[in-house]
Amino acid sequence: MRTNLIVVAYENSDxxxxxxxxxxxxxxxxxxxxxxxxxxxxAVGDFNNDTQPDIVVANYGGNDVSVLLGFIIIGFMxxxxxxxxxxxxxxxxxxxDFNNDSRMDVAxxxxxxxxxxxxxxxxxxxFSNLTxxxxxxxxISIAVGDFNNDSRSDIVVANYxxxxxxxxxxxDNGCCSNQSTYSTGPDSYPDxxAVGDFNNDTxxxIVVIIQGTNNLGIFLGYGNGTFSSVTLMPMGYGSKPFCxxxxxxxxxxxxxxAVANEGTDSLSMFLQTC
Numbered sequence: 001m002r003t004n005l006i007v008v009a010y011e012n013s014d015x016x017x018x019x020x021x022x023x024x025x026x027x028x029x030x031x032x033x034x035x036x037x038x039x040x041x042x043a044v045g046d047f048n049n050d051t052q053p054d055i056v057v058a059n060y061g062g063n064d065v066s067v068l069l070g071f072i073i074i075g076f077m078x079x080x081x082x083x084x085x086x087x088x089x090x091x092x093x094x095x096x097d098f099n100n101d102s103r104m105d106v107a108x109x110x111x112x113x114x115x116x117x118x119x120x121x122x123x124x125x126x127f128s129n130l131t132x133x134x135x136x137x138x139x140i141s142i143a144v145g146d147f148n149n150d151s152r153s154d155i156v157v158a159n160y161x162x163x164x165x166x167x168x169x170x171x172d173n174g175c176c177s178n179q180s181t182y183s184t185g186p187d188s189y190p191d192x193x194a195v196g197d198f199n200n201d202t203x204x205x206i207v208v209i210i211q212g213t214n215n216l217g218i219f220l221g222y223g224n225g226t227f228s229s230v231t232l233m234p235m236g237y238g239s240k241p242f243c244x245x246x247x248x249x250x251x252x253x254x255x256x257x258a259v260a261n262e263g264t265d266s267l268s269m270f271l272q273t274c
């Protein structure tokens with residue numbers, strides 16, 4: 001039986017809602033679980049290798065991460081909290097295996113301390129102490145991909161106040177290289193980042209929401225951990241894009257974009273043609 005989840009974080013009520021569907025498109029009644037203070041971002045993975053989905057939540061107000069362990073009836077055990085550091089203000093969370101041990105780890109974008117933080121999982125619902133790496137100013141979104149084709153998880157973050165993205169290449173021990181930075185342009189204020197192959201060359205690229213200038217920004221990857229300068233795709237005056245979803249929306253085996261626009265209360269679709 002296939003289980004699908006929708007998880008929504010509510011920053012003003014310090015909880016997440018969970019909607020579950022089994023093998024179809026109808027959802028069970030929502031379930032609500034408490035988190036830490038001011039949750040900002042959620043991700044789903046399996047932290048104890050029981051094939052059941054677990055949830056991790058970045059709590060901006062509590063300077064920590066909530067991990068909720070799922071079990072077979074889609075309930076959750078009491079959460080554990082991973083401390084991200086005083087004043088860290090985590091805004092975004094991602095899950096990947098950063099040290100190639102077949103166990104899921106957690107990465108955070110810490111907007112207050114201008115760092116990323118990595119917690120290595122041991123496969124038994126516990127984690128190492130965090131390791132941090134400096135980013136640009138105010139990282140608020142994080143994404144993971146293999147940017148240099150070495151079968152290791154690399155990281156990119158959008159740095160809102162320094163108007164850049166930072167790229168970190170991963171090593172087998174869970175450590176990262178020093179950051180490489182790429183400008184998103186003056187007055188750009190990037191606030192969301194995602195990855196995928198956007199020109200069908202089997203190399204991972206980066207897409208960034210550039211809210212300050214109402215653009216979508218594309219950094220094409222070269223396959224060696226470096227990227228092109230940004231190419232801008234205008235979203236329209238006053239659109240204020242804030243989120244992008246990647247998927248194959250027309251079943252042509254090419255990745256497309258769906259962009260949510262706060263300023264115009266609209267959804268923009270970009271279909272890849274190359």
